[in-house]
Amino acid sequence: MKSSAKNISLNSYDDIFSTEETREDAKREKVTDMPLSELHSFPDHPFQVRDDDAMKETVESIKEYGVLVPAIVRPRTDGGYELISGHRRKHACELAGLPTMPVIVRDLDDDAATIIMVDSNIQRENILPSERAKAYKMKLDAIRRQAGRPSKENSVQVGQNFQGKTSRDLLAENSPDSSTQIQRFIRLNELTPQLQQMVDDKKIAMTPAVELSYLKPEEQTLLLDTIESEQATPSLSQAQRLKNFSQEGHLNEDSMLAIMSEEKKPEKNDLTIKADKLQKYFPKSYTPQQMEQVIIRLLDGWQKKRQRDQER
Secondary structure (H helix, E strand, O other): OOHHHHHHHOOOOOOOOOHHHHHHHHOOOEEEEEHHHHEEEOOOOOOOOOOOHHHHHHHHHHOOOOOOOOOEEEEEEOEEEEEEOHHHHHHHHHHHOEEEEEEEEEEHHHHHHHHHHHHOOOOOOOHHHHHHHHHHHHHHHHHHHHHOOOOOOOEEOOOOOOOHOOOHHHHOOOOOOHHHHHHHHHHHHHHHHHHHHHOHHHHHHHHHHHHOOOOOOEEEHHHHHHHHHHHOOOOOOHHHHHHHHHHOOOOHHHHHHHHOOOOOOOOOOOOOOHHHHHHHHHOOOHHHHHHHHHHHHHHHHHHHHHHHHHHH
């Protein structure tokens, strides 16, 4: 390791997974080199640690510069320390063959640790929808416990919290997503693991997935069978109809098959250009129809010119 724990630079390296608050705290707190064998994963850690190109870059950077942003850990009752932030850095250290890693030890309760864990990772790129869903739900539950409110599934209550902030405000802090989008991600926790995987694999889009999350578990199982038999996933309009049928108590094998076997309407491919953008190119007396005729004529000429150029 080329940089010791006593001489760690917190500005030249990159930990893009740490929040600005974490970096500022790290400047003030004691940094300790700790054996990797003493570091254990956060319980139910929602973010996967992947051996991808980004990990390779992190390993090479650590080999050259060392770990310049220490991980955040807390003592475990069973011995050793629990990683709050730094799971990827720990894995990169293992791949780089390093025996230790710089850390900052904090005495945090479960809820405070959960919030820091989510905030330290949620800014990363390439986070799967299911990872965001689980992480936001964990943070929401932690915020509610801190505020002394009972946890209610999949709702973000707008009540007073800390320093005048609502749970909705606190949930969106240090997050790249709006509070509305966060609520949509939290709904994905109501999907079966198989449907969550289809969202992660981009086989089902986010918007219809949110609608499908309102189906009962047994209806979601039936939907998976129907998807397999029809070799098609629900469009937004189909997902909305499935949700409505479910809420009305009319969703069964026959109604689901009828909805899923409908021919999907092709997506509109209209192009609209506002008149004020075009008006400067035409006399004021020109009507929209006249402008359209001129544009088509010019495009025809442009296309013919391209064809002639390609034939040369």
